Amino acid sequence: AGSPLYLHELLEGSEIDLPEVPVPPRNPELVARLERIKAKLANEEYRRMTRNITGQVRGPLHCLLSGFVPQKLRSVKAVVITIFNFIVTVVAAFACTYLGSQYVFAETAARVLSAVIVASVVGLAELYVMVRTLEGDLGKL
Numbered sequence: 001a002g003s004p005l006y007l008h009e010l011l012e013g014s015e016i017d018l019p020e021v022p023v024p025p026r027n028p029e030l031v032a033r034l035e036r037i038k039a040k041l042a043n044e045e046y047r048r049m050t051r052n053i054t055g056q057v058r059g060p061l062h063c064l065l066s067g068f069v070p071q072k073l074r075s076v077k078a079v080v081i082t083i084f085n086f087i088v089t090v091v092a093a094f095a096c097t098y099l100g101s102q103y104v105f106a107e108t109a110a111r112v113l114s115a116v117i118v119a120s121v122v123g124l125a126e127l128y129v130m131v132r133t134l135e136g137d138l139g140k141l
Contacts, residue, residue, distance in 0.1 A: 086126050094119035 098115035105111050 082130060086123070086130065089126055090119050090123045093122035 094115045097118040098111055101111045101114045105114065
């Protein structure tokens with residue numbers, strides 16, 4: 001009992017002997033079923049990727065109008081929705097600030113001024129987000 005015994009000295013030079021885990025043989029029916037499922041999924045993915053491709057040759061006018069007009073209509077619809085969203089957001093910010101400021105300001109002029117300031121800040125933030133989004137969309141063209 002004269003010298004202290006340390007764990008790291010006891011473990012020095014020792015090894016961990018782990019038994020090998022036996023790998024069970026794969027069931028051939030299961031392997032065949034998995035292969036069928038993989039092939040089915042690959043075929044579905046291929047059909048999904050090629051579903052709007054046809055082998056018909058069309059005239060140049062049809063090629064120009066088929067992709068151009070619907071794309072422009074979608075673009076116009078997106079712009080109209082964006083403008084409507086902007087107007088609703090600014091009006092809602094004005095209304096909420098005007099109604100909420102009645103507890104802070106007694107005068108109508110101060111309430112209107114605070115509502116205009118908040119609506120302007122919200123409008124500028126909305127414009128900033130729209131410009132960033134439009135900038136990202138233009139980068140994709």
